[in-house]
Amino acid sequence: MQRFIDRIREGLAQATGLERDELKIESPRDSKLGDLAFPCFPLARKLKQAPPKIAAELAEKVRIAGITTVATGPYLNFRIDRKELAETVLGEIQGAQENFGESKIGLGKTVVLDYSSPNIAKRFHVGHLRSTIIGAAVRRLHDALGYRTIGINHIGDWGSQFGKLVAAIDRWGDTVDLENDPLEALSTLYVRVNEEEKSDPELAEAGRAAFRELESGKQGHVRETWKHLTELSLQEFDRAYQRLGVTFDFVRGEAFYEPYLRSTIERIVEAGVAETSEGALVVSLEGFKEKMPPCLLEKSDGTTLYATRDLAAAFHRFEEFRFERCLYVVGSAQKLHFQQLKAVLKRMNLEWEPRLEHVDFGMLSLPGGKLSSRKGSVLLLDELLNRAVEEARKVIEDKNPDLTDADRIAEEVGIGAVIFNDLKRERIKDVVFEWSEVLSFEGETGPYVQYTHARLASILRKGAGREGSLDGSLLENAAPILLSLGRFPGVVRNAAENSEPSELAQFLLSLCREINSWLVPNKVLSEDPGLASSRLVLVRGAKICIRSGLRLLGVAAPEEM
RNA sequence: GCGCCCGUAGCUCAGCUGGAUAGAGCGUCUGCCUCCGGAGCAGAAGGCCACAGGUUCGAAUCCUGUCGGGCGCACCA
Structure with a gap:
């Protein structure tokens, strides 16, 4: 194109x-x-x-x-010219095969992506879904353009809440089942400690003391307990990532940057932009056009904050990877935090500051209200995926009962539905979680795209051996499809550039609509061998394109369903 | 109170970065399986693009204001 x-x-x-x-x-x-x-x-x-x-x-x-x-x-x-259009576009696909849509514009450049980033000691719930799925998709989009991509899971494993949790385990550890269902137990303790510390100063102080000990680096009981928590949590997270097909190059919690905190603070102080205010070390951000409160580097008690650790991470990542872009796939609630982060770097006159981008996305809420792990009102990821898969299984039972490997395909379709549903709208939009929407497999859904792919696969199976020469002049009435196919590489490029997987998802929906309506009046396996051959080449091209698109989004493309 | 984001069909959303007559899905109504997969297709109904100004040859798109909703606003992350 x-x-x-x-x-x-x-x-x-x-x-x-x-x-x-x-x-x-x-x-x-x-x-x-x-x-x-x-x-x-x-x-x-x-x-x-x-x-x-x-x-x-x-x-x-x-x-x-x-x-x-x-x-x-x-x-x-x-x-x-219709003949030239068909032959150019389909020729391009035939040449590239499953690499269709890829390019080399990112060759030699590195993109660091920070996504998923759940907090330890919490269940993996639907609130973590958006960052995980969007981040993984944006990453694959960059992979397709030839960038070296570095996926980092910036686990929330540091902060005063872990002090509280250690204190809670010390006090009530024997009242819950830490062995068999550790995350459930921790969740219970977390809710309880937040409740009881309000009226129990001793408990509150025990929590603070535990965090101080953790931050001191002392190798003792507190640190042991914290380490154990981390391991238990990571095991559960890994199961979720495996099911979603999401991978990382590094799992680096905030604790990873602990050794770099001192030098980070020194660096900022040396740049002459830090000052002491109300006993705390801050960077004032008054000069900026967006009015911002100062960025806190150190509390008056000398301990560090979230922003300090993110600054340390930014320096560390730039020095390690010399990135072209560093994308933070984090909810829009943290917009101010990233503005402050960038503002500090700007005050330090670091030329690479614009390379940090907050890839923000809207909030996911349940119809009854927002998610809150402190109150324990969450929908677990496994529960969501299980139900979607179960629903897919039912539909298969109904529509295609003889399907072999039905369990595997139900998994692919159910999870595909969940992933696609999250990627199909602009990421900035808030989402209210509706079961009826997630479990719908008709219309603008992942299964609709998968279905179209399976349908094309089926035609190709039936036409095996008849696919060969291409006479573009026979594909006149498929021009809209050919034009769409031709646009695909550009769609991938823009979606990556804008960190907006929905552009690709929308493209796929539109392509599938065009193909499904074309298929009805145009019998592919025509009596005329030349016509059948050319149409099969078109179907092959469309199938390859849909499959590539789904793969970039992280959705499976089964041959049958 | 201040800042940022969102507002398009009954509902959920597209609208190619300012271009021609604003498009889909769901839901409602009507058709289409002796014909390659009906998880599909065709059609009908449904719009003051929240509202008011402005910029422009041209605005759903950019600017200002108003209203409605969401998020955030120094020692949490």
Whole structure:
């Protein structure tokens, strides 16, 4: 597709004398008008002529191989020769196969991604889903562009709540089952300690003391307990990641950066941007256009904060990876935190500060209200996935009872539904969790895309041996599909650039709609061998594209379902 | 109180970074399986793009204000 756009730009540049890059090529409102369009309005002032007249003149003047040019009002519309369109796009897919959509624009550059980042001692629940799924998808999108990607799980394993938890275990550890269901036990203790410390100063102090000991680095009972908590939690997280198909290069909790805290603070102090305020060490951020409270580096008792550890992590990551981008896939509730983080780096005049991006996303809430682990009102990930898989199993039982390997496919479809559902809308939008929506497999859903893929796979199986030569002129009525397929590499690029997997998800939905409606009146396995062969090549191309797209989103593409 | 984000069909959302007559899915109604997978397809109904100004040849898209909702605002993470 890009080749056609380039050709059009070239032709227009010659005819108008304008730079190629300033020629905006877009899609016409109605596909009947053409495949691509150039609005002539911007030229009106320069040429002192009405746009429709310019369009008409350009239509005469511009000659582009394989593309016919028609002026419609103020627009210059381009129609790509059908034969060439089919043969170019499908040829590209045939050449690239499952690598279709990939490119090398990121070669030699590194992108660090910080995603998932749950807190230890808590169950893995649906609140962790968005960061995990969005982050993993954004990461795969960058992989596809040739970037070296570094996925980091920035586990929340540090902070005063772990002091509280150690104190709670010391006091009530024998009242819960820490052996068989440790996370459940910890969750119970966490709720209890938050409740009781309000009226029990001794308990509150025990918690603070435990965190002080933890931060002191002392190898003793507190640290042992904390380490144990971490291990138990990571085991549970790993099960979730395995099921979701999510991986990391590094699991580095906040504790990992502990040894770098001193030098980080020194560095900021040396840069001359730190000051003491109300007994605490802060960086004032008053000069910025967004009004921000100061960033706290050290509490008045000398202990560090979240921001200190994130600053240490940012320095550490830059020094280790020299990243081109460092993406923090974290909820929009933490927007201010990342603004402050970047503002501190800006005050230090670090040129790489713009490379840090907060990839923020909207909040997930349950219909009854928000999720809160302190109150214990959560929906566990396993529970969600189990129910989706169970639902998929039922649908298979109903629609395709003879399916072999039905359990595995139910897992792929159920989990695919959950993942796709989270990626299909713009990430900034808040989401209210609705079972009816997550368990729906019709319409704009993951299973719809998977179904389309399976349907194409089925046709290819039945047409085995008949797929061969391609005569593009036989695929005239598939032009919308071909144009979409041609757009795919650009969609991947934009989705990565914008850290917005929904752009890819929306593309897939639209492609599947086009294909499903084309399939009805166009029998692929036609009596005519030439027609069947060409249509099979098209079906093959579409199947490859859908499969690649799903893979980038982290959704399986079963051959049958 | 201040700051940021969101507001498009009854509901959930797209709208290609400012372009032609605003599009899907769900739900409602009507059709389509002796025909490659009906988890599908075709059609109908449904819109003051929250509201008011402004910029522009052109605004759902950019700016200002108002209203509604969400999130955040120094020793939690």
